[in-house]
Every structure is written in C-alpha cells, then in structure tokens.
Amino acid sequence: NIYFELNGEPRVVTVKDFSVETEEEAHEKADPDNSKHVGAPMPGKIFKVLASVGEQVSAGETLLTTEAMKMETNVKAKVDGVVAEIRFAEGDHVDQGDLLVVLE
Template sequence: IEIGEGKNILIKYIDMSDPDAEGFRTLTFEINGAVREVKVLDQNLEVKSDRKLKADKNNPFHLGSSIPGTISKVFVKEGDAVKKNQPLLTVEAMKMETSIVAKEDGVIDKIYAVEGEKVSQGDLLVSFVKE
C-alpha cells in the first residue's frame, strides 16, 4: 500500500485462528516486518455462549444479578422513578428468592431481563439514571 510519495506499507496475511467460545478469531499479519494480531468477531458463526451484558460493579446505576437463577418477578418498568433500597425484581434459585434493590434514587433507564429468563451472576438486569 502506498500511503504517500515514497511511503509504502507492506502488509502480509499470515494466519487465522479457530474461533474461541465467544466467536472471535485472531488474525495474524506482518506489517513492514512486525507481526500484529487482531481479534475479529466472526459474524457467520452461531455462538452458544452467554453474550449478556455484565453489570459494572463501580457504577451504582448498574444492577446485576447477585446469584445465578431465574427472574421470578419484575416490579418496575422503564421510566419509573425509584428510591434507594426499593425492590426492583427478584431472582429465584433453588426455591430461594433474592431481591434486587435500587442502590440510589433514580429513574429506570432500561430493563435487561424478563420474567422467566435465566441469568448468571453479574448479568446486567437494570440500569437507571439519577433524577
């Protein structure tokens, strides 16, 4: 590739890895003699791994599941105003229910889970914004 007068880049394709569990392949190139790797999502594959968003533990407006289980009840909807410690939904695991409560006052921005859905620990369930 000529990028300017007297400036050329030589790119040589070397290898492509098998897809990982999340559907990413590592492509290996040699660029002007230096080896570079790039991870690329193979969109032609059907990925069977969990691709759910994870809650940011440092963000008080991200609420994640504290346990793996099934969403048994959702008490709020998008746009609802909520108060600190207000129950938002419950997760059931082995006949035990755990309430997911608001950490701060705010307004529900998005609900990422529906009743009956299976969730893993750390999956993002609800995000909200400060009032």
C-alpha cells in the same frame, strides 16, 4: 486434556474445539463501580419484575426478584433514580453479575 510435566510440576492443558457452535450468548455484566447498574447477585431465574421503564425509584427499593434453588432474592436499587432499561423478563435465566437494570 493434555497432561505433561514442566520443571517437575504436573500441568494440564485443555484444548477447546471452537468449530462447534453454541446457542449461548454472553450478557453484559454490571459495572460494580457504577451505582446506576443493578446486577444479578447470583445465577438464577427472574421470578418477578416489579419496576417499569420510566419509573422513579428510591435507594433500597426492590426492582425485581430472582429465584435460585427455590429461594427468592430481592434485587434492590443502590441509589435513587429513574429506570432507564430492564434487560431481562420474567422467566429469563441470568448469571451472577449480569446487568439487570440501568438507572439514570
């Protein structure tokens, strides 16, 4: 971190070393304006996948369950549709907003 003052205000600049490789990869985020995208409500782990690709689902139906800090959260379809893609498997870690399921 580099600390300095600009116009009498203290500032901090963080310099990152991009020469270090990381094992992490970014996951596609769900589009909040697309009702066919189902995103992760919070960071956690996929506990149970209840839907399968090609399955007809109804609005409000639980597609999968996530677990965070020993608390389970049901992730539900916002609209009726057919499951086109399931992007994560049981045991996978997800971040808030990650695209979990795509409906068609």
